[in-house]
Amino acid sequence: MATFLHRIGRGAFRRRWPVLLLWVLLLGAVGAATAGSGGSAGENITLPGTEAQKAFDLLGEKFPTANAEGASVRIVFRAPDGEKLAGTRQTEVTRLLKDVRGSSSQIAQVTDPFRTGAISADRSTGYAQVTYRAKAGDLTDGDHERLDRALDRGRDRGLTVEASGSALAPVGAGMSSEAVGFALAALILVVTFGSLAAAGMPLLTALIGVGITTSAITALTAALDLNSSTSALASMLGIAVGIDYALFIVSRYRSERADGHDAREAAARANGTAGSAVVFAGLTVVVALAGLAVVDLPVLTAMGLAAAGAVTIAVLVAVTLVPALLAFAPERVRGRAARKRQAGPAQETAPAGKPLGERWAAFVLRRPLKVLLVAVLGLVVVALPATRLELGLPDDGSQPASTTQRKAYDMLAGSFGPGFNGPLTLVVSDDDPARAKAAATGLGDRIKEMKGVATVTPAAFNQDGDTAIVTVIPDSAPAGDATKELVHDIREITHDPARTGGAEALVTGTTALNIDVSAKFTSAILPYLALVVGLAFLILILVFRSLLVPLKAALGFLLSVLAALGALVAVFQWGWLKGLFGLEVTGPVMSLMPILTVGIVFGLAMDYQVFLVTRIREAHVHGADPRRAITEGFAHSGRVVTVAALIMTFVFAGFIGADEAMIKALGFGLAAAVLLDAFVVRMTIVPAVLALLGERAWQLPRWIDRILPRVDIEGENLARPAGPARPGSEAGVRAPAHSGHH
Missing domain, CATH: 3.30.70.1320 (Multidrug efflux transporter AcrB pore domain like)
Structure with missing residues (x-):
């Protein structure tokens, strides 16, 4: 693997213009396909094999005239205090509904509440059902604006008028969520690298990768009837892993240059070593996301496959486009300080203090058992609220109190009874x-x-x-x-x-559907965990040639994901610190959240596992004893893993500002999971466990060792240049001595 990616890195560096042009053309082609596509994202969730879904399918077959695909809106109106919907007020309601009917040529029907009996017992409140011929996503801005004006005219006549339904104009955050996370990621990269060129490459490659992915999803939305959340999830993950994967290769390139390699060889070696880690890290993410298909929920399968596609594109961009971009600015990527150190006199290249990662590893190694117990206990405490997890599907009752949907919901519940909305x-x-x-x-x-x-x-x-x-x-x-x-x-x-x-x-119905969703997820979670953890366990055995290291990785993941779910329950279900996160309404956690969080977090957790532990194993393979291998691995990768985790955290946290409840909760859950997994599990529990295991961590039964192919993720087989390394290096980075010993 390392040799293959080394050749790709050299080729991409040498042919930088064709490689860049190829990716730009691909982006343009997918963008053109998007412009020519029609239709809009779907909103319906189907549950094959459940009673609620069988009933929906039967209704579609037996009542073919019912337009289940069309948008709808429910207009709720109330007379002023002390008055009834009779006489003049009834006339005003009739005028309101006439205005609503004239607001769009797509309206198929507006019911008459006085004929259908949709008036409350006290005659103060009523509602009318409006159905459209078109889907919600196909309604124009003009349709939404004219509907809003019709409702406002009803309010001007003294009625209290609110509305709910899919035909209302969506209140989206647009690209603001992505932009916030992206801006914070850019700031972290600039501070970390001290070079605009080095900071810009991960951002540029992430934009290209996400642009291709989201354009492809948009182009396929109508044909595959994709849900609106599909693109948001792919965008969220694409930005995060796109930046991180490129960051890892650029960081390794800087290390290789500091060790004296010329620019092309440094790019090739970075691609062979860090690129191998990127490929296997991406593979674990793809396995986890594609495994969501085991739930047999079409919307979840589509979201998982789309996100897996985003990760695949991010990996391909990282191992091809990043080496090509390095060729455009081979020196500026290193930063001014590094170039000065290498060009300056001997006294300027004196070793600096130990890197923070190495100092942290040394702290953990001094008392590994105590650190391990404190870290595990802390995660268990954070995870405790997860035992009270309640699942549900969002409805208008979970909307902020200021929205017209929530006001309509409350009006109906107050006048027709609490069960009317369900x-x-x-x-x-x-x-x-x-x-x-x-x-x-x-x-x-x-x-x-x-x-x-x-x-x-x-x-x-x-x-x-x-x-x-x-x-x-x-x-x-x-x-x-x-x-x-x-x-x-x-x-x-x-x-x-x-x-x-x-x-x-x-x-x-909604409540029955909710029960069926919960039952389906409850029955699917264990098979899904077994499938994903089992496949990833095999991949990590191949990467690390160890049984205990992959086992520790899986157990650490379980701790971090349970802690993330605990934090999700505390904030979104119990309302702790809800004001800090802009949360107005608390309630059950979206039914999709636990299994979706498990799939995504497992993949990301394995990212950090691969990034960090490959450098530890590399040091061990090259002759370092187990404890020294830990400190060397942290010296090389501690900073880049920390930066990668911070970037992912900020990218995900940016989605907390989204208006859609599921995206807000998903952004919070993933941000919490990344923080806990990266800094508590990978940066604390991992070195503590490796220190306690010692040499046993890297042992593998001989019969398994003979069966497994050697993927050479450490780059042992890469040819070393004959010339000696030039003096002067970045702090905390050294060239590992070549060894074929396992």
């Missing part, structure tokens, strides 16, 4: 219309008598009369335990053929 839909179907009618009527009557039910609407049949819809309104809030118990109780009845007369009866 109705349950019972779908009853049978080939025999008479049996379907009898089952729907009988089930409706039975459910009406159940505890916790506020209202049951009469069955509404399709044209063929073989399928009915019965709406059940609970008397408890959608996320309440009582509503969840009601769903279970109803399903006990509908799953009993003796009570349904042989007809098929399925329960769906």
Whole structure:
């Protein structure tokens, strides 16, 4: 591997213009494909194999005239205090709905609340349902603006008017989230390298890689019906790993130049050694993300594969474009201070103080057991809130109180009951219309008598009369335990053929969907962990030629991800320090979050494991004893891993400012996980455990050693130039002596 990437690095350095032009042309081609693509991101989450999804599919088949794909909005209106929606106020409502109907040519229907009975018992509040022919993403800015003006005219007439639904204009952060993280990453790189050229290369390559990935996702969105969160996740990861992978190679290039190698050889050697670590680190991330497909949730599979694609592009950019860019500024990348040290007299090249990474490693090595116990105990304490993790799907009740969606939600709950915002839909179907009618009527009557039910609407049949819809309104809030118990109780009845007369009866709706999502994730988490940890364990055995080091890496990951989930629960569920993170409403954690966090964090944790431990193993392979190998590895990689972790943390933290609840929570969870994993697990627990294990850490049974191919991630097989290294080097960096010993 090292030899192969060494040749790629030399070739890219020598042919820098064709390599740069190739990536620019690729970016332009994908961008052109994006401009020619149509359609918009989907918002629906499908759950194959669940009862709620089967019910949705059945509704689509039996009620073909229902436009489930079209956008919708619910207009909620209320008369002034003490008044009712009658007389003049009823006329004002009629004018409001007429204005709404005229706001877009895409509107298919606006219901009349006075005919449908959508008026509260006290006659003060009502609602109308508006359906569109077009998807939410296909509505124009003009459609949104005219709808807003229609609502404002209703408010001007004295009505309280709020709205909710997919047809409302999205309030997005645009590129602000990415921009904040990107700006902070740039600042860290400039301070670290002391060179604009060295800082600019990781930023430029990350932009090119993310540009290609997000453009490709946008071009495929309509064809593959991708969710709107797919691009955000790919962008988040693409920026983070794109900067980090390029940073690692540029940092190694500076070390190789300080050891006396000429620019082309230094670029090639950096690509052969650091590039090998990048390839295997990226491979573990791709395995973790692609493994999300095991959950069999299309939206999660799409997000995982798209993010895996972003990481793959970041790896390819790092090992091809970075060496080419180094050829454009081979000296400026090193920084002015390094060039002065190498060109100056002998007294200017006297060794500086030990690097911070080496000093930290020495501190850990003095008392490894105590450090290990304190670090593990600290992570366990942070992870404790994860034992109270509650999962749910976001609804308008989780929106900030200032939004019209939340106001509409509260108005409906106050006037129609807390369960109105989370109705349950019972779908009853049978080939025999008479049996379907009898089952729907009988089930409706039975459910009406159940505890916790506020209202049951009469069955509404399709044209063929073989399928009915019965709406059940609970008397408890959608996320309440009582509503969840009601769903279970109803399903006990509908799953009993003796009570349904042989007809098929399925329960769906937001709450039912939420229960099915939680059950699906609960059943998938262990197989997913087994798959991802198992495959990554094999990859790390190949990289480190050890059993204990990969095992330690996996256990450390479990600690960091549990601690990250604990922090997520404390802030987003319990509301601790919520004001600090701009969080207005707390509640259950998004159902996708735990498994998505596990997949992403596992990959990133293995990044730091590979970056740091490969340099430790390199020192050990080249003759250093286990403790000395730890200090040498930290001297070489401690700073770059610290910088990489800070960059990833700031990139992810930038997404905390997003308006979408899932992206906000994901940004916080990943930022917390990176901080904990990089600084507590990799920088503290790893050296402590390696020190306690000693030589045993690098032992591998001979029969396994014979089976495994040798990937040479340390660059042992790279040819050494005959000329001696020039004196003067950057602090804390030395050329390892060549050895073929394992």
